[in-house]
Amino acid sequence: MKISWPHMGSLEVILSGVFEELGVDYILAPPNTERTLELGARFGPEFACFPLKTTLGNFIEAIEAGADTLIMVAGRGPCRFGYYAETQRRILADAGYEFEMIPLTFHLGKLPLLIKQLQRLKQGASWTSLARAVKFALAKAYLIDRLEQEALHQRYLDRDKGATTAAMKGCYKKVLEAGGYDRLRLVEQEGFELLRSVPKTERQPIKIGVIGEFYLVLEPFFNLQVEEQLGYLGAYVERNIYLTDWIRPSGNNPVAGHHDSESEEAARPYLTHAVGGEGLHSVGNTVLFHRHGFDGVVHLMPFTCMPETIAKSILPLVSQDLGIPVLSLVIDEMTGKAGVATRLEAFADLAHFRRRARGEDIPLSLQPAF
C-alpha cells in the first residue's frame, strides 16, 4: 500500500512525518506544475471550484508515480470541500485509474468511521505511536508556519532579491529532516538565525494583508506566489491563515495571533452568519487588518468558490466604509501570471502613494501583525 495525498502548503511536512514515524509506505505527489493543472482541468467538472481540479491533478500524478491509496478529507458543511473525496473518486474511477480513496471524515457523528479509516492507514502501528507521530509532525508544521510568517514580514527588506526565499528553503529542509524534539528546538534557533542573517536594506514598507480561501492562500504555486511578489514590491505581508491554525479545532490561531471569534465579531456589521469555508473570516479579517493599520488587502479566491463569492460581493462595502483598498484576485486555470503581476504592482504603488500622502512612518523594527 502506497499512500499519497494532494499538496497543500506545508501539509507534506505533517503527513510524511507521520507516515515515516509509523513506518508506512508513502509517496509524495509530484510537485505542482502546469501539467497538474492541465490534468485536473481535463478531468474535472466544468465549473467545479479550482482546488478540486488541482487536487485531482495531484491525485492523477500520484497514481502515475505508483500510489494506490489516496487520502482526502471529507466532511459536511455548506462548502463543496466536504464532497471532494467522493467526487474525485468517481472521476478517477471513470478515467480508469485503479486506486483506493480513503476519505477521512472529521465529523463528530462519524467518529467510528474515522477510527476505522485510521486503523487502515496506520497498518498495525499502535494508537499511542500514531498520536505521538501526529503531535511531533504538528510541532514541525507549527515551526514552519512561524518561520514562514517571519519570512513574509521581512521579505521587503531583502538586499538581494530572493535571499529570504532561499533562506526559507534551507529552513524548510532542516525542519523536514529534524528528528526528535531536541533537534527541533535547535532547528528553531538556527532557522530564525538564518532568516535574521539575510542581508537587509533600509526601506519604507507598506503593510498588506492576504486573505481568502485557505487552499489558495497556502499553496504558493497556484496563487502565483502572490505573497512573494508583494514582498518584492516592498510590502510587509501578513496572511489570515496558516496551516496549523487551520487544522486547530479550537478556533484559536496562535500563528496569525487572533481567535476566530474575533474576526467573526469584526465581520458582524457586514456579514452576520457563517457562510462556509473562509467567507466570514475573509470579511472579518479585512476589518481586523484595517484596525491594525494595514494599507491594503489582497483577496484571493478560486473561480466559483461559493463562500468567497459572497465575501467578494460584501468586501466592496467594507472597503468603502473603512477606506481600506481591497484587491480581489479570482484565480483559475486560465489566470495569467503577467496579469496578476501587473495588478499587484499597481495595487502596491497605490498603497505606497496613500501611505506617503498620509505622511505616516512605520518604525522599521519588525512588529507582530496582530
Added chain:
Amino acid sequence: MLYFRYGRLWNSFLNALGAEVVESGETTRSILTSGVSKAENESCLPVKVFYGHVLALQDKVDALFVPRLVSVKKNTHTCPKMLGLPDMAKSAVGNKVGIIAPTIDFHFGLWTNYRAVYSTGRRFTHNPMKIISAGIEAWKEHKSYLEKLTMGMDRKRALEGESDQRLCEGRELRVGVIGHHYNVYDTFTTMSLLERLGSMGVDVMTADMVPETLRELELAKLPQEIYWSYEQEIAGAILACARYKLVDGIIFMISFPCGPDSIIRVLCEQEIRFMDTVPMMTLVMDEHTGEGGFLTRIEAFIDMLRRKKDRAEEARRAVMAI
C-alpha cells in the same frame, strides 16, 4: 431565489400580520440586466436575478423580507449563497431599505425556529397569539402549496388556487425536468420551458412530483451522503427517475456556476451511465443563453426520445408478431 418554494408561506404570514406585501413579480429582461450589472461576476445566475429583484423593489418598499435559510432538514445545509443572501441584499441596497432577515434553521426541528418567526412577527404586531396563528396558518398554506406542486400542478396555478390542469396528463412521452425550483419554475430564465414542453405534447415531471420515499431510497444507496438540502432532492429525484423508469428522459437544469450542482452532476451522470435506463441531458443556463440554441437542444432531445420510444414499440410489436 426561494420564492418559488416559500412564496406562499411568506405572503400568507406577512399578510396575516397586516403588512402590505409588494412582490417584484416575474423576472423580466430589465430585472435580469440590472441584476447582472450590480452582482459579482462570479455569482450564479439565480443570485444575479435576486439582485435584480432587490433593485426593482428597493424604491417601492420600506423593508425587504429576505430570510436566511441555514438548513431545511436535519443534517443538511443549504448552499452558502443562501446563507449570505440577506447580507448581499444589504450590500446591494445600502442603508436605504431595512432588511428583515429571520434565520431559519431546521437542524434541530421545526420548533427551534419559533424565535425567528416570533421576532419577525413582532415588527408588525404586539399580539403574540396573532403571530402564532399567522405562523400556523402560513405553514398550512405552504403545505397545501407544496402538495399541489407534488400533484403536478403548474406553479402559477398552484399559487392562484384550484385547477384541473396538470403538467402530467398521461401523454405518450414524459420528461423529467429536474433542478432547483428557481431553475425550473422561473419562466424567464428557463424561457418558459415547462409550457413549451407542454405544447410539444410532452408530459413534465418535476422533482416535486417524484415520490419522496423513492428519493430517500435512492439517497440511502449513495456511499457518501449529500449534505445540501435541495441537492438531496434533486439527486434523489434524478436517480429515482432513472432507476424506476418514471420518465422517458431527464433534463437536468443547472444555472452557471452553481457550486453544489457541479458536484451532483458528476454523481448523477455516472450513476445514470451505470444504470443505463433513461437518457439525461444537462442544460447549463446563464444570462447569455440564447433562446435559439436552447430550444434546438430541447427539440433534438425530445425527438430523440420519441424515436427511441417508437423503435422500442416496433421491436415489441415484432416480438409479439413472432
